[in-house]
Amino acid sequence: MAYGFNTRALRVPHDPLTGSVVPPIHQTSTYVQDAVGTLRGGYEYSRVANPTRTALQDQLASLEGAAHAYAFPSGLSATDVLLRAVVRPGGRVLLPDDVYGGTYRLLDKVHAGTGIGYAVVNQRDLDAVAAAVAQAPAGSALWLETPTNPMMRVADIAAIAELAAGHGVAVLVDSTMASPYLQQPLALGATAVLHSSTKYLAGHSDVLGGVVATNDDALAEQLGFLANAVGAAPGPMDAWLISRGVKTLGVRMDRHCANARAVAQMLLDHPRVERVHYLGLPDDPGHELAARQMRNFGGMVSFRPAGGAQAAANVAKSTELFTLAESLGGVESLLCVPAQMTHASAQGTELAPPDDLVRLSVGIEDADDLLADLDRALG
Numbered sequence: 001m002a003y004g005f006n007t008r009a010l011r012v013p014h015d016p017l018t019g020s021v022v023p024p025i026h027q028t029s030t031y032v033q034d035a036v037g038t039l040r041g042g043y044e045y046s047r048v049a050n051p052t053r054t055a056l057q058d059q060l061a062s063l064e065g066a067a068h069a070y071a072f073p074s075g076l077s078a079t080d081v082l083l084r085a086v087v088r089p090g091g092r093v094l095l096p097d098d099v100y101g102g103t104y105r106l107l108d109k110v111h112a113g114t115g116i117g118y119a120v121v122n123q124r125d126l127d128a129v130a131a132a133v134a135q136a137p138a139g140s141a142l143w144l145e146t147p148t149n150p151m152m153r154v155a156d157i158a159a160i161a162e163l164a165a166g167h168g169v170a171v172l173v174d175s176t177m178a179s180p181y182l183q184q185p186l187a188l189g190a191t192a193v194l195h196s197s198t199k200y201l202a203g204h205s206d207v208l209g210g211v212v213a214t215n216d217d218a219l220a221e222q223l224g225f226l227a228n229a230v231g232a233a234p235g236p237m238d239a240w241l242i243s244r245g246v247k248t249l250g251v252r253m254d255r256h257c258a259n260a261r262a263v264a265q266m267l268l269d270h271p272r273v274e275r276v277h278y279l280g281l282p283d284d285p286g287h288e289l290a291a292r293q294m295r296n297f298g299g300m301v302s303f304r305p306a307g308g309a310q311a312a313a314n315v316a317k318s319t320e321l322f323t324l325a326e327s328l329g330g331v332e333s334l335l336c337v338p339a340q341m342t343h344a345s346a347q348g349t350e351l352a353p354p355d356d357l358v359r360l361s362v363g364i365e366d367a368d369d370l371l372a373d374l375d376r377a378l379g
């Protein structure tokens, strides 16, 4: 019988040597060989593999229902290796229209020089996706980010995977905002799922990391090869911190979702707020699809205060519990103005978020305190 999500999140191997319940941090770069080429347990050099990282990868693979998972030093490092593994020169990456700024910059400023192109597609429009897929050169990929950051848009993973399958186009899903607890892209037909584990997976704003999981054996082999070849190896301490965070992912996400829902409802009712983006609101354009595709609606809320960019800047400097900082998914509430912060690299492009948008990463504090803090800051 398969264990449930929260049980699997806690299942890490005890140390066979000492019985230590929590796997140790193998803070080593290299491993003794008993004779030339005779390795103990297959470990040779920590760029290739490290037991602390292996334990994390097994834990993450289990949570995604994947045969393979690879851990990376950051979400963007994972994105870079995944794109190298899947997209061929001459191919293009079909991006959503509010893709994470760093993903856009990677394609626009780094991969463009290697012959990998990109195009922006409205992924809420399945006809547009079908047309883009039909015209995509060999070696192309669809890059989904769902929900998106910061506009909270959703793409229909199952429908898009079905469209793409007929054309041999890989479907890569950045599922960072949902975490494996809220959404399982591989079960919906995605080729690979990626997370910035910096966010909900680690969950405590104290470490950077990334992960890619897949059931495609050939892709997994290529990911493992490239991770070693380009040196995209996370350190054991970072792997250990992420593994510890993952154990409480389910309980944290339940609280993030409940608090975000309360915040979204309060903002919706607030006279000094013009627009609220939260998938849990029945009127949100993505609500119905999110209800089908996700377990719950997540911990991110964005909104546009009355008074434009100046009002957004005022809110940003007036909260006490929502700390003005980039990043998301930690236990403490954070706030940012994406146009000038996380998404500055998309400024002046069709991917730029509205300049008066405030993004909240709603933490696990007491909801009443968060509501009062926002109410005070809105004035």
Ligand SMILES: *Cc1c(COP(=O)(O)O)cnc(C)c1O
Pocket: 074, 075, 076, 077, 100, 102, 103, 145, 149, 174, 176, 177, 196, 197, 198, 199, 208, 209, 210
């Ligand atoms: C943060 C983030 C990334 C990049 O991850 P890093 O760990 O910062 O490199 C990618 N995608 C999304 C949706 C993110 O929020």
